[in-house]
Amino acid sequence: MDFNTVSDIVRLAWLAGASCFVIGLMRMNSPATARNGNLLSAGGMAVAIAATAILLFARPTADGSVNGTGWVIIVIGVLVGGGAGLYSARTVKMTAMPQLVSLFNAVGGGAAALIAIDDYLGLKAAPDPQINVATVLDIVIGSITFSGSLIASGKLQGLIAGKPIMIPAGRIVTVALAVVTVVGAIFLWAGNLSVPVMLIILAAALIFGVTMVLPIGGADMPVVISLLNSFTGTAVAMAGFVLGNDVLIIAGALVGASGAILTKLMADAMNRSVLNIMIGGFGGGEGTQTAVGAGGSVRAIGADDVAIQLAYAQNVIVVPGYGLAVAQAQHAVRELAELLEDRGVDVKYAIHPVAGRMPGHMNVLLAEANVPYPQLREMDDINPEFDRCDVALVVGANDVTNPAARRPGSPVSGMPILDVDHAKSIVVIKRSMGRGYAGIDNELYTNPKTGMLFADAKDGLAALTAAVKAL
Amino acid sequence: MDFNTVSDIVRLAWLAGASCFVIGLMRMNSPATARNGNLLSAGGMAVAIAATAILLFARPTADGSVNGTGWVIIVIGVLVGGGAGLYSARTVKMTAMPQLVSLFNAVGGGAAALIAIDDYLGLKAAPDPQINVATVLDIVIGSITFSGSLIASGKLQGLIAGKPIMIPAGRIVTVALAVVTVVGAIFLWAGNLSVPVMLIILAAALIFGVTMVLPIGGADMPVVISLLNSFTGTAVAMAGFVLGNDVLIIAGALVGASGAILTKLMADAMNRSVLNIMIGGFGGGEGTQTAVGAGGSVRAIGADDVAIQLAYAQNVIVVPGYGLAVAQAQHAVRELAELLEDRGVDVKYAIHPVAGRMPGHMNVLLAEANVPYPQLREMDDINPEFDRCDVALVVGANDVTNPAARRPGSPVSGMPILDVDHAKSIVVIKRSMGRGYAGIDNELYTNPKTGMLFADAKDGLAALTAAVKAL
Amino acid sequence: MSPELLSALTVFVLAILVGFAVISKVPATLHTPLMSGANSIHGIVLVGSMFIAIEATDLASQLLSLVAVAFATMNVVGGYVVTDRMLQMFKKKPVAPKTVDLTAEQAEG
């Protein structure tokens, strides 16, 4: 089979792969087909990569010989990178996934930048404008995502303080870096070939990524990661222009665009505008545990009393939060719920879009505990039902229930919350009067309707289950 | 400006136009943005066509002279076609729109076919395979849509009997035609250049279009039109391959694919599979007016009695049907509804997806009468509420309320229906015991809970309004 | 395979994917307008018709192209106008039925 036929087939294979990416993403829009969609996408990736290997192998080299070192590089790189990726992905804890995704995003952006850098170093003369533009853009965007995603990952992991870090004169620095980058880029686009300038741009972009993400609070990291993800897509598309390779262009642009939409969706779910987030938002990281009454007395309540309330309620709404995740109490809560249902109580779960530490965190946890999907209700669905709810059982949730969000002037102001305070009676399971992510007091706890069951979520629920059984 | 620059700009303009088509379609997915989406799409079309004119004008001809006749043809064609399109679109009645769309679809397919035919007649030798394939496909698909859409349009217009027309040995004929087409196509693809064979294929495809649509009942026409619409898109894409023109390929493929999805959605709404429709379904056309009791006595009821029922009901669900459209009673029904609401009655409209003669027919009519959008409820939303509904007021609806659909063996079996019979009391306004589209009796009318108000929808509603006012 | 064909094919496939993705869960209300809107879009065939009209030299293709241009224009103009007429019916009402639904329930319950 002559090389032309091979390369034709390879190109078709790339096209097929790209199509798999698209259809895969489509299927990932609904829970039922999501997993299969991801597998399809992975299949497409396998095809595209295999095809590439074949092309490179069949391709006649200048001196007809096979470039051994090239293959060695590829094999080693694949083994190392693949191993690292596989291991980390397999072993990461459920709650640590967002920062891992951010890490993968960083390396992806890095690879895209490296392609352009390598290409640029190899240049003898300034390439035609459009290539030149693509190359520089690839370097800039790729570097920003690389450093930015690493910071984001570090913040979620807790390696870097989650609360906004204000660099002295941060804004000025950031702006200055941006200016440097732009000027340098224009200089190169003007048709000058200069490696030093390229390196300056590279450095400026890398630092820019850091200064861009540092001032943003951990609470907004998921949105930031999604935005950087979209950046990486764009960088990869640029790399596609540099190498004149369609599949990179398609896949990159696909991620760039879909990532942008997704970022908006996520920001909307936290009721923030993307811009407003990038300029730096609330979310100071893990709540300080220092107990603060903040006026108004708190009514502590015992497991037995709660058990009776629950057992004789008509309908109960469970409000899970970050605490449930920390305590890994998802199974405990399901047990209690089933017990109550056997006694004819109607139990539902109120899922706030940003409860926990990643979007959909609660759904993921409860699904893991086999809580029937229909019992999980999105915020807008369930909020009106609190008025008719006998007992709202808040388990390790705080900010997402804080009525202060309805008033301006609080750090959570504007965030849509669960109308827990509309319930006839409220029970909150948490360890102390400790604060949540936003680091503010929650007047729900001082509400006369509210009883506080101070306990670790898991233990507290276990106690309740026992008490209900004992009735 | 040299020609290359011009053609570059023109190509970019085409790309921009194509993008407008896509974004336009996206915006047409939701009622709020739909109209603006259509305008955007139209704008893109204007850009694409203007760009083409510029390109053709700037293009250096063989002998340097401008091809006068060519421009004359274009101008005349545009004037004639544009005038016809504009006039018919402006003057058509709301209810006649589907057949007009079908007509436009026919001419579109025809144009696509003509391009390939013209191209083929101009050939000196068989072109390279892929062009050859595209040309023949264009001719075949284009012709099928042309004749098929004309028949579909005729059926909806009533020029051709709506009820399935069985050609003697129809199936055999259809299959034979298909065979001829395929064999001919293969012969040409084999690299033979033969105008006669091309003409045979053309003829076969045209007749095939007719025999394909004739046996299908009018009830399914909307789905058929949508399918043919998708065909036209494909034909246009093929024309794009023939002329090596990207914008035709993009727009054509876009319509081909989205049309296919849409066809499936429409078929689902009528709870039929597309295949099962194409093989010929129910729907005998306008109901025979011959009154048939079909066992079980019918209870006729007067306007005054109905008025009292309505005025003192807690909630009323209006079920509009084709009869409402025929009688143009949308304003009359809104009036009555508003009157009732002023009296504190909660009024909703139950919209069956295929009530009337085109999908969304009822929404369109009622929206025209300014019925508040929130009062219009889709079938799945409203069905559970019939159990709590005091009076269901059926206005000129028949098949979509026929409980026979729940049992197998009836022509409407399997079609999801509105659970009107669950209402505490039922009132039906129609002129007689005449049948609906499916041409079968409706046992709802013999249901003891049902009172029949025999009248034209408009008059009946007016009478009711008067009676309620009089209370 | 010529590079032109390859890129044409790529474009073709991508456009198909767009087509599949662009139609999401549409309310039945919009089925007919959407169909009509898509129908107008394939009026783009007018561009092709103009090409063959300009290149037409013999009578046959002059007639064919005349018909083609007329047909295509009818498709474009009529299509967009009738679609717009269908859509004029929709007054922009932000209220989503679902929320209304819930409030309604509230009122009752």
Added chain:
Amino acid sequence: MSPELLSALTVFVLAILVGFAVISKVPATLHTPLMSGANSIHGIVLVGSMFIAIEATDLASQLLSLVAVAFATMNVVGGYVVTDRMLQMFKKKPVAPKTVDLTAEQAEG
């Protein structure tokens, strides 16, 4: 503008449109998995990295390409695996919450 660039541009624009169209109203549950899934897709940069690795002659580009290949592979492999792990959580349950909602109302009312 070279025809290659033009077609590349066309492909680019179309892919962007696909990207916009492909994400419709997604339940918040799926935001993170979707992000992660898209994140794996840009691992396609591995293809580019392989090209520069094969063409690498001097030490500099050999090192650069080695890192690029390793990075890209990590993106691909890790991305898909972690996404799959997230999605394993979803048991396929056809019941749409809304219908359940209504039946629930029925039960109460």
